[in-house]
Amino acid sequence: MIPDGIEERHLSLAIKYIEKNGVPEARKSVHYDYLFNEKRYPPKLVISLAAKYAFGEEIPSVDFNAVRARDYLRARGHVVIDRRDEALNDIVSDDDESSFPEGKLKFQKHYARERDSSITRKAKAKRLAETGKLSCDVCSFDFLDAYGELGHGFIEAHHMLPVSELTGSTKTKIKDLALVCSNCHRMLHRQKKVISISKLKSIMNFA
Ligand SMILES: [Zn+2]
Ligand SMILES: [Zn+2]
Known part of the structure; x- marks a missing residue:
């Protein structure tokens, strides 16, 4: 579950934190990228850190998955890219x-x-x-x-x-x-x- 109460400013603070500290290897995203000012961030990490700014602690990783994180952000008007869709665009048909x-x-x-x-x-x-x-x-x-x-x-x-x-x-x-x-x-x-x-x-x- 992603608790209610995370606001835009919390997301911005999370982005700032990631900008400063980078993304730990274990928290990189596999399929999705949250697009913010033309840069890409792992949706789960952003939300979890935003929760820390909103409630004082991160959301335990087991409490929500990447799909939830994607849907959460998209439902709030943010752009989340599915890297698999992007890869598909790179594969051109050779028999055309x-x-x-x-x-x-x-x-x-x-x-x-x-x-x-x-x-x-x-x-x-x-x-x-x-x-x-x-x-x-x-x-x-x-x-x-x-x-x-x-x-x-x-x-x-x-x-x-x-x-x-x-x-x-x-x-x-x-x-x-x-x-x-x-x-x-x-x-x-x-x-x-x-x-x-x-x-x-x-x-x-x-x-
Ligand atoms: Zn030939
Ligand atoms: Zn040859």
Whole structure:
């Protein structure tokens, strides 16, 4: 139970106290942040300290939980952020092809060119013959090294020409294809505009 009688000024005093003394490790909040002057505080700690200013002692921790603290503050017009909701906003959908400026069709065409067509097989075979292995052009990951026999002969082909320059009649050439691991391949396509091999290398500090 959170007792009646905690006023705004008690909350302010609690904030001041936290500002001065910090938040003890054991009293950090897991899910919720009380937003006050654009800074974040653990709701339970704020309320418990506010109670100390109102009644002379803190509320025992077992007497109320984080959800109660959240509801208490929200009911009084305060902003309490649920960190899980925030995290959800950070996870962007990767399969939303409609976000591609070139449109869904061109995007599919791009991928179609990278599938196991004869030209991508030739590119992989050429690389294998020349270097004796199939390692990622960005990070050097080698499926055979990592997965043993299961990974033998596996690598993905990535078409380096921008989607916008591809027309139906453009023939894919071996030199247009980079060979990359699945992780790097996803990252190359992560943004609306396909990023270059050298750019991804520099992001990974391999350049
Ligand atoms: Zn890679
Ligand atoms: Zn690709």
